[in-house]
Amino acid sequence: MRTAFFVDGYNLFYGLLAGTPYKWLDLPQLLAHIAHVENPASELVSKRPAPGSLKACAHWMRRVVTVDELQRHQFPERVPTHKAPAIKPGYW
Secondary structure, three states, X not given: OOOOOOOOHHHHHHHHXXXXXXXXXXXHHHHHHHHHHHOOOOOOOOXXXXXXXXXXXXXXXXXXOOHHHHHHHHOOXXXXXXXXXXXXXXXX
């Protein structure tokens, strides 16, 4: 059975590895093990490392978003300050 895994590296790191001494994870081996546990007939046929930067996936990014959209989300010109936080901690 062919299976594709999509991993959000940011959430994987901050949800699982941040604050622990473990910083390296053999992700292809882990995913191959999970696939084998779910279906013993499955096998890992290919693995591609995730791109390390936006430059590495620039061709793909050009098809998905424009440069203006990308810059708007990465570098907001102004952070809205007219609204207070919905929930205030007791120490505020």
